[in-house]
């Protein structure tokens with residue numbers, strides 16, 4: 001890794017319950033084609049992606065409880081946490097708990113944002129709108145359909161904007177010191 005890349009290196013952690021689309025989001029960010037195979041992630045999947053000036057290490061944690069309990073050490077030092085929900089009422093409620101859990105392991109300056117995934121599935125299936133999910137989770141929430149490669153750019157922009165804000169806060173801290 002080049003020196004300039006180390007300076008722009010950021011850690012993005014993707015958390016959420018099983019089968020909500022965490023690994024698909026990792027694929028959306030790191031691959032050109034997105035298959036729809038569901039293979040539960042065991043432990044951790046790690047990829048490096050470039051978004052704008054940032055070199056981002058994306059940590060995709062297995063969603064099973066066992067792994068999640070072990071994952072707190074992996075969450076430490078995150079620059080951004082994405083909490084993924086599949087936008088079903090049951091899952092959104094369960095995700096509240098995850099957000100509470102995550103706040104214990106990250107610095108106050110690390111934003112936690114939610115992704116209301118699977119927005120392509122119709123409302124009769126009980127999918128909630130991103131606005132409704134945001135009201136419940138009380139963190140900034142963006143709707144997504146991770147199986148659609150056309151959504152890549154929008155997701156990249158969301159991530160880049162959040163990381164830019166943390167970069168500005170870092171610079172202010174340096175000036176204060």
Ligand SMILES: Nc1nc2c(ncn2[C@@H]2O[C@H](COP(=O)(O)OP(=O)(O)O)[C@@H](O)[C@H]2O)c(=O)[nH]1
Pocket residue numbers: 016017018019020021022023024025035036037038039040041063117118119120121144145146147148
């Ligand atoms: N319809 C739909 N299916 C999705 C979406 N995102 C992921 N999936 C599917 O949901 C299943 C679980 O996805 P995966 O990313 O492996 O979930 P993970 O356990 O959270 O990593 C797979 O079959 C995916 O193709 C989405 O936005 N819409």
Ligand SMILES: [Mg+2]
Pocket residue numbers: 022023024039040041060061062063
């Ligand atoms: Mg997975």
